[in-house]
Amino acid sequence: MADLAPPMPGMVEDLRRRFFASSLQSLISLLCLGVIAFLGWKLLDWALFSAVFGTAGGAEACQAAGGACWSVIAARWRIILFGLYPYEEQWRSALACAVVVAMTVLSCIPAFWTGRRIAAIWLAGTSAFYILMKGGVLGLSHVGEEMWGGLALTLFIFVATCLIGFPLAIVLALLRRSELPWISSTTGLIIDAVRSLPLISILFTFAIVLPFALPHWLQGDKLYRVIVGSALFFSAYQAEIVRGGMQGVPHGQEEAAMALGLGYWHRISRILLPQAMRNALPATINQFVIAFKETSLVVIVGFFEILASGNAAYGTGEWRFAYVEVYTFIAFIYFIFVFSLSRYGAFLERRMSVGER
Amino acid sequence: MGSLLRNQKARNAVLQVLYVGTLGSLVLAGFLIARQNLAAQGITSGFDFLLKPTGWEVTFSLLPASPTDPYWWYFLIGIINTLFLGSFGLVSATLVGAVVGLARTSSNDLARLLGRSYVDVFRNIPLILQVFFWNAVITHLPSPRSAHEAWGFVLTSRGVYTPSLNVHGLALLGAAVALVAAIALPIWVGKTSRFGKTPDQRRSIQLAAAAATLACAVLILSFGRLPDTPLLNLPALKGLNLQGGLRIPPEFTALVVAIAIYGGSYIAEIVRGGFNAVSKGQVEAANSLGLTPWQVFSRIRLPLALRAMLPILANQYIWLMKATTLGIAVGFADFFMIVALTINHSGQTIEAIGILMAGFLVINLSLAAVFNRINKAIALKGNQLRG
Numbered sequence: 043m044a045d046l047a048p049p050m051p052g053m054v055e056d057l058r059r060r061f062f063a064s065s066l067q068s069l070i071s072l073l074c075l076g077v078i079a080f081l082g083w084k085l086l087d088w089a090l091f092s093a094v095f096g097t098a099g100g101a102e103a104c105q106a107a108g109g110a111c112w113s114v115i116a117a118r119w120r121i122i123l124f125g126l127y128p129y130e131e132q133w134r135s136a137l138a139c140a141v142v143v144a145m146t147v148l149s150c151i152p153a154f155w156t157g158r159r160i161a162a163i164w165l166a167g168t169s170a171f172y173i174l175m176k177g178g179v180l181g182l183s184h185v186g187e188e189m190w191g192g193l194a195l196t197l198f199i200f201v202a203t204c205l206i207g208f209p210l211a212i213v214l215a216l217l218r219r220s221e222l223p224w225i226s227s228t229t230g231l232i233i234d235a236v237r238s239l240p241l242i243s244i245l246f247t248f249a250i251v252l253p254f255a256l257p258h259w260l261q262g263d264k265l266y267r268v269i270v271g272s273a274l275f276f277s278a279y280q281a282e283i284v285r286g287g288m289q290g291v292p293h294g295q296e297e298a299a300m301a302l303g304l305g306y307w308h309r310i311s312r313i314l315l316p317q318a319m320r321n322a323l324p325a326t327i328n329q330f331v332i333a334f335k336e337t338s339l340v341v342i343v344g345f346f347e348i349l350a351s352g353n354a355a356y357g358t359g360e361w362r363f364a365y366v367e368v369y370t371f372i373a374f375i376y377f378i379f380v381f382s383l384s385r386y387g388a389f390l391e392r393r394m395s396v397g398e399r
Numbered sequence: 400m401g402s403l404l405r406n407q408k409a410r411n412a413v414l415q416v417l418y419v420g421t422l423g424s425l426v427l428a429g430f431l432i433a434r435q436n437l438a439a440q441g442i443t444s445g446f447d448f449l450l451k452p453t454g455w456e457v458t459f460s461l462l463p464a465s466p467t468d469p470y471w472w473y474f475l476i477g478i479i480n481t482l483f484l485g486s487f488g489l490v491s492a493t494l495v496g497a498v499v500g501l502a503r504t505s506s507n508d509l510a511r512l513l514g515r516s517y518v519d520v521f522r523n524i525p526l527i528l529q530v531f532f533w534n535a536v537i538t539h540l541p542s543p544r545s546a547h548e549a550w551g552f553v554l555t556s557r558g559v560y561t562p563s564l565n566v567h568g569l570a571l572l573g574a575a576v577a578l579v580a581a582i583a584l585p586i587w588v589g590k591t592s593r594f595g596k597t598p599d600q601r602r603s604i605q606l607a608a609a610a611a612t613l614a615c616a617v618l619i620l621s622f623g624r625l626p627d628t629p630l631l632n633l634p635a636l637k638g639l640n641l642q643g644g645l646r647i648p649p650e651f652t653a654l655v656v657a658i659a660i661y662g663g664s665y666i667a668e669i670v671r672g673g674f675n676a677v678s679k680g681q682v683e684a685a686n687s688l689g690l691t692p693w694q695v696f697s698r699i700r701l702p703l704a705l706r707a708m709l710p711i712l713a714n715q716y717i718w719l720m721k722a723t724t725l726g727i728a729v730g731f732a733d734f735f736m737i738v739a740l741t742i743n744h745s746g747q748t749i750e751a752i753g754i755l756m757a758g759f760l761v762i763n764l765s766l767a768a769v770f771n772r773i774n775k776a777i778a779l780k781g782n783q784l785r786g
Contacts, residue, residue, distance in 0.1 A: 060508060061507065061508070061509065067506075070505070070507050070509075070510055071509055071510075074507065074509035074510050074512075074513055078509065078512070078513060222411050222414060223415075224415040224418070224419050225414070225415055225419075228418065228422060232422075235756070235760075238759060238760050238763045238764075239721075239755075239756060239759055240721035240722070240724040240735065240759065241721075242724045242725070242727065242735060243724060243735055243738075243752075243755055243756075243759070246735075246739060247752055250742070251748050251749075251752055254432070254433040254437060255429035255430065255432050255436075256429065256432065257432060335523075335524075335525040335526075336525070338527050338528060339527055339725075341527065341728070342527075342727055342728055349525075349527065349528055349531065353531065363539070365532075365535040365536075366532075366535075366536075369528065369531065369532045369535065372528060373524045373528055373532075376523065376524055376525055376528065377520070377523045377524060380523040380524075381519065384523065
């Protein structure tokens with residue numbers, strides 16, 4: 043039988059069709075090619091070819107070179123990653139960060155997606171993190187919260203925010219869709235008020251203003267107040283996402299559960315929430331990504347998290363000129379965490395839309 | 400009592416009263432404790448402090464400000480600064496987002512690659528880090544004596560200097576309003592049917608309106624000119640510092656650049672989503688009618704995409720408006736920084752936080768109202784809705 047398919051275009055023809063179909067297309071292609079080549083070459087040259095890596099030459103040799111001065115990272119990486127944490131104990135801080143990463147990776151695996159397993163992983167991970175960082179038991183020396191810093195502090199604020207904020211979000215969402223008008227409208231008022239405020243103002247209120255409004259025995263450490271504030275902010279946004287997920291569950295599901303005689307808690311925990319969480323999953327991952335980026339705001343209320351420790355790493359002494367390298371390094375760390383999380387979110391969205399088709 | 404609890408109506412009422420009562424009493428208790436604590440420090444509650452002089456300087460202000468001015472004036476300055484920074488940030492972020500978003504929806508693979516890398520890089524780095532970065536870049540620029548200069552613009556560690564006009568501030572504002580009117584009036588004339596039916600009849604009115612408003616702008620400027628000075632005020636080196644011209648402070652530049660780049664990456668995704676939402680059939684129909692590519696873009700794809708984007712864009716704008724509070728990180732006197740400084744200096748904690756909340760509520764609600772209005776105005780009317 044004769045081959046009826048049109049002949050495949052050759053490589054040159056294919057390139058011509060894709061990039062040089064018209065004069066305008068050619069212009070755009072050439073322009074983009076120029077920008078990519080220029081930026082790519084400049085970046086590679088700066089970051090690799092003309093860069094100084096070792097600390098051997100000191101700051102002067104580094105400043106004289108044309109490219110990036112990665113020596114500042116080699117010299118100061120401990121400050122950036124661990125802050126003021128005692129030097130001999132910094133392995134604990136590193137291990138604690140590894141625990142958080144392992145915990146996040148585990149909770150991304152669908153096999154662990156039942157309420158009980160997720161809760162178990164997060165509680166175990168957070169307690170391991172807390173014990174490693176704070177010490178005082180198991181032969182680890184005690185390190186107070188005021189010494190915590192760098193990446194470990196960033197991760198701790200993120201994890202604690204999610205751990206408090208997520209259950210709170212579910213509670214708020216349930217209260218908002220309550221059939222009792224006073225309860226739903228009061229909760230709605232709280233959620234909307236929190237959502238209309240900038241996060242910084244909430245952090246500021248919890249860190250600096252709240253001690254005035256609390257009795258002494260309730261004040262706690264500034265770190266925990268800020269975590270509660272950021273958890274409240276997280277939960278206000280997450281509650282709306284969960285509510286959106288609940289609205290996506292067909293009404294018949296709950297009516298069927300009622301007809302079977304299930305009580306309120308069984309209806310919520312066995313019928314409504316599992317389906318609602320599935321609907322809300324992509325938006326939830328997105329909210330986690332935003333929460334991770336927003337932990338960086340605690341630098342404003344005076345915490346020594348990774349951004350502040352980066353400022354300190356180049357702020358003093360001979361490395362004053364190397365701010366670009368330090369910020370690039372920190373941006374890279376954020377990028378790894380945030381980009382992999384958001385790629386994971388995109389993967390989930392694709393996976394779930396396949397199921398629906 | 401037991402039978403009362405088994406009655407569903409009674410139980411519901413008790414639950415509601417308990418919930419609202421607990422929350423209310425918590426807030427009330429916090430308020431009372433705060434008042435007591437503040438009174439112990441010699442601070443009386445109430446809004447009398449608004450009329451007292453502040454006693455401290457504000458670093459950036461569009462209005463005249465001095466330490467003898469009262470607090471309410473400083474709050475006003477803060478709100479205007481926030482709106483000023485916010486409007487610059489929104490406009491530049493929208494421009495960046497439109498360009499990158501169009502690149503992402505282009506049929507050219509290379510343009511798509513560039514757009515996608517931009518979004519992937521800048522969306523995944525926290526805004527505050529980008530603000531710190533640009534602030535460091537600008538404050539590490541050379542000093543005024545060895546600064547970069549081009550076309551009257553000077554980049555120095557003390558800020559960006561641009562040429563300015565030797566004109567009174569109010570006249571400048573009036574001229575700006577006239578310029579906006581010069582663009583808005585002809586558009587309005589084109590839309591209404593009050594001045595004749597055909598476009599040709601209206602063309603002359605449009606031209607006349609534009610010419611009149613432009614003449615108005617020139618007139619206002621010439622009246623407001625400061626006497627005995629050249630019209631154009633160029634920055635020039637005098638001693639160790641630059642004199643003349645307009646100085647844009649480093650923190651303002653850093654904030655606008657960071658908001659433009661970060662916000663632009665989010666808006667680019669919204670723009671892409673909007674164009675992807677235009678159904679293929681519409682574009683194919685337009686193509687088969689023989690419209691040119693530009694007509695297909697400007698008459699079919701853009702208007703439809705705009706309708707799909709606008710609600711999401713409004714949320715993004717509100718978010719960006721709230722992001723101006725990052726000013727406090729680099730020392731820009733936005734509304735939030737003024738509130739924080741007020742708390743530091745006067746101790747009027749509860750009142751200042753109340754004003755902060757009210758201010759942001761008003762800003763957010765009015766932005767939302769404006770966008771709802773636009774949304775309603777451009778929404779497809781009943782007979783335009785076809786699947």
